[in-house]
Amino acid sequence: MLTPPQDTSQEGQGLVEYALILVLVSVAALALMMLLGPQIGNLFQNILDSMRAASGS
Template sequence: MLRNFFAREEGQSLVEYALVLILIAIAVIGMLAVLGANINGVFQRIANAMP
């Protein structure tokens, strides 16, 4: 019974997908943190240029 439980791989792929998703989320959050001020400056210049 335990041999079958540890031999199954369905749960492993789910965990791998979850880890990849977490790494992508961390990368996106990091990029937004770094580029957030620059993006805010661009939108501020656009808003100031409007009459």
């Protein structure tokens, strides 16, 4: 039996879309880490200082 020709132009479209989404999420996460990194570091340092003061060290 003869089968109709398949449209091969859209075979990798889904994979490309997922790759683009992954790249966009990665760039957004990296930007957030760069912007909020120092503040998060200061927060952890303050917590550590409070714990040291409470333990008497």
